[in-house]
Amino acid sequence: MTAQPVLPDGLVAIVKRECETCRMVEPVLSAIAATGAPLAVWVQDDPTFCVELGAVHDTDLAVSWHHDIGTVPTLISVRDGAEVERTIGWSRDEWRGITGMATLGADLPPTRPGCGSMSVDPDLIDGLRARFTGDVLVSRRVELSATEDEFEALFARGWTDGLPVVPPTRERVLRMLTGTTREPSEVVAIAPPDLVEMTVEKIAINAVMAGCLPEHLPWVIAALEAVCNDTFNMHGVLATTMPVGPVIVCNGPGTRAIGMNSGINAFGQGNRANSSIGRAVQLTIRNVGGGRPGEVDRATHGNPGKLSFCFAEDEDASPFPPLSVARGIEPGRNAVTVFAGEGPRCVVDQLARTPEELAASYAACLRTVHHPKLVIGFDAILVVSPDHGRILADAGWTREQLVDALDARLGTPGRDLARGAHGMAEGVPAHLASVESLPKFRPGGLLVAFAGGGAGLFSSIIAGWANGAIGSDPVTRAVGT
Amino acid sequence: MGPANQGITILDPTGESRPSTRTPLQRPGSVAGLTVGLLDISKPRGDKFLDRIEELLVERGATVMRFKKPTFTKPAPVDLRHEISISCNVVIEALAD
Numbered sequence: 001m002t003a004q005p006v007l008p009d010g011l012v013a014i015v016k017r018e019c020e021t022c023r024m025v026e027p028v029l030s031a032i033a034a035t036g037a038p039l040a041v042w043v044q045d046d047p048t049f050c051v052e053l054g055a056v057h058d059t060d061l062a063v064s065w066h067h068d069i070g071t072v073p074t075l076i077s078v079r080d081g082a083e084v085e086r087t088i089g090w091s092r093d094e095w096r097g098i099t100g101m102a103t104l105g106a107d108l109p110p111t112r113p114g115c116g117s118m119s120v121d122p123d124l125i126d127g128l129r130a131r132f133t134g135d136v137l138v139s140r141r142v143e144l145s146a147t148e149d150e151f152e153a154l155f156a157r158g159w160t161d162g163l164p165v166v167p168p169t170r171e172r173v174l175r176m177l178t179g180t181t182r183e184p185s186e187v188v189a190i191a192p193p194d195l196v197e198m199t200v201e202k203i204a205i206n207a208v209m210a211g212c213l214p215e216h217l218p219w220v221i222a223a224l225e226a227v228c229n230d231t232f233n234m235h236g237v238l239a240t241t242m243p244v245g246p247v248i249v250c251n252g253p254g255t256r257a258i259g260m261n262s263g264i265n266a267f268g269q270g271n272r273a274n275s276s277i278g279r280a281v282q283l284t285i286r287n288v289g290g291g292r293p294g295e296v297d298r299a300t301h302g303n304p305g306k307l308s309f310c311f312a313e314d315e316d317a318s319p320f321p322p323l324s325v326a327r328g329i330e331p332g333r334n335a336v337t338v339f340a341g342e343g344p345r346c347v348v349d350q351l352a353r354t355p356e357e358l359a360a361s362y363a364a365c366l367r368t369v370h371h372p373k374l375v376i377g378f379d380a381i382l383v384v385s386p387d388h389g390r391i392l393a394d395a396g397w398t399r400e401q402l403v404d405a406l407d408a409r410l411g412t413p414g415r416d417l418a419r420g421a422h423g424m425a426e427g428v429p430a431h432l433a434s435v436e437s438l439p440k441f442r443p444g445g446l447l448v449a450f451a452g453g454g455a456g457l458f459s460s461i462i463a464g465w466a467n468g469a470i471g472s473d474p475v476t477r478a479v480g481t
Numbered sequence: 482m483g484p485a486n487q488g489i490t491i492l493d494p495t496g497e498s499r500p501s502t503r504t505p506l507q508r509p510g511s512v513a514g515l516t517v518g519l520l521d522i523s524k525p526r527g528d529k530f531l532d533r534i535e536e537l538l539v540e541r542g543a544t545v546m547r548f549k550k551p552t553f554t555k556p557a558p559v560d561l562r563h564e565i566s567i568s569c570n571v572v573i574e575a576l577a578d
Contacts, residue, residue, distance in 0.1 A: 141492065143490050159494050169491055202496070233554055236555055290496060470551075
């Protein structure tokens, strides 16, 4: 880190030769200097540019970086060591105003836009940020030798999910941190299973590794806040022998802004935001929390969604309000809903043309969640596709009507569910055999979301895990900045 | 990143915590006279397993105390762990299905 360079009193100009507007104002700067007014010129690129004006080369761009130069030329008025005002590019009126020289640049056009400052050049900015940002990152530095392949080195240290990760250099982590207003040192959650403080910095490191962009970071943070608490019970979701992981359903205008996929192949591969946000959550649990398969993660089979299972709802096409709104978040806010879920399974019904027919098919498939004779103990998400959604929308069905219609079709006499009934040992305890009808899902245990491509009379079921206080409840949280 | 002929420096993605080193207690030669805690983690039929263990321990002269976690999906509450630690010489944690 370098100390912030102080600008001298008077006028300060920052220019580069490559910029046509800078070259155009060179005679203007000469005219200012000729009046004897104090003028300091910094040149970003060619040290011979404006050399007759005593220009100084901003060799490492420290002046430009520390004084937030986004455009050249920039003309700044400094008094008592503090900036009073600045103008960017060429504006005859503004340059005359700052200099107090009423005839300045009479032969030039009234305005001309400037060029990008080298200090915001996308190829340079990460290095500058790393050089000039204070020592805000406290994570242990790990030096890899030149003979070590960095991707293999990360595998060797046990820091990946089985796929290569992006090496988390200081430059990349600092760039990732530009995606949030939160301090790197802020503790977001206590990470299970090792109960370690999970800071924004550690999340950013894992987000880099997962392939996130800075704009994905607030979503990763929100999802981690949502899973690391007693309600969602990430510890149990990790440790269970069942094949579940955190399924992340994203809502709000931000899902479009960061390019999330809610359409064709929404659960699948190919979208960076979907893939990397879910992956970053799991990598953070693995690396910060110490939750690794075969150790605390005891899943019998697991599921491929434990690499990442994250998608957006298609709010524009949905016949229902967003899932987040149905769960108490105000409309228009970005939010994540986390659900302890297994992989998705398909519901095929290409012949239903009424919502009642469709509900009957949904119910028949939902009944099989985990076991047809196990009820109430597991939640599920039904993800309705556009083709199926149209049938519901044409009939004016609300989400609540759909859930009610499913509940009405999912009641089962206790005698059919009791242990031993129908030749299956599995089932509900014998004392429930006398109950006239048992629901498949507890109240609120069936969530309905809307996503998928525009063609396909299929919907999807994501089955859950042990629900409620003994297991996990879904959690919805607004996404911060 | 450093010049091309140097390796890169990365940041540690882990929690950087280390488990504190503890020396295991000496294995008792006999359970006679010891208080043995049996922790039921609330898995189905864990109690059946622990009932039998209790019988065997009592036969061998141990005093048995039974404890139960509220749910197998979450770590044992701090208070429960403390209670076990101050009232037992030995603890057996049961998993069953």
